[in-house]
Amino acid sequence: GFFNVFLLWLVKREPIDFTPLIENRGLLIAMIATLLVTSLGWMITNFSIRGTSAVYAAMGEISYPFFVLLFAFLLFGVRQFDLSSLIGGALIFAGSFIMIYGRAKIQGAG
Structure with missing residues (x-):
């Protein structure tokens, strides 16, 4: 601000x-x-x-948009998502998890 x-x-x-x-x-x-x-x-x-480890911290950071949608729905009843956007978000989240977790395993961090 x-x-x-x-x-x-x-x-x-x-x-x-x-x-x-x-x-x-x-x-x-x-x-x-x-x-x-x-x-x-x-x-x-x-x-x-x-x-925590870098893997969990990175997962928390990339899950931020999901929690924005979740709390907007829970607190204000805002529905800016449908089934296809939920599936797309889940695929992006899963892909990010695979990349972050895999990189951490290669580097021996997690």
């Missing part, structure tokens, strides 16, 4: 108007919550990578 605003400022070199954040308390709370949740997710990911 703030990094993107900083990059925008670097490119445009115009003053940034933060009055909508000050005037709209809900927007400010949403911005802070987004920053905190994103930071917490990043920290949890880094701690989990440190405590």
Whole structure:
């Protein structure tokens, strides 16, 4: 969030108007919550990578889109998938697993 605003400022070199954040308390709370949740997710990911092997960490990272779809459905009832997309996602996930697990076996990491 703030990094993107900083990059925008670097490119445009115009003053940034933060009055909508000050005037709209809900927007400010949403911005802070987004920053905190994103930071917490990043920290949890880094701690989990440190405590496991590279194979499991890589599998967790590539499964991120699956969990986005799952929680979007569970929390908000959003259905952006059908049978063919689920089969395609499962094949991609299986192929990635085979590649990561096979590479780890070759290198002796897992």
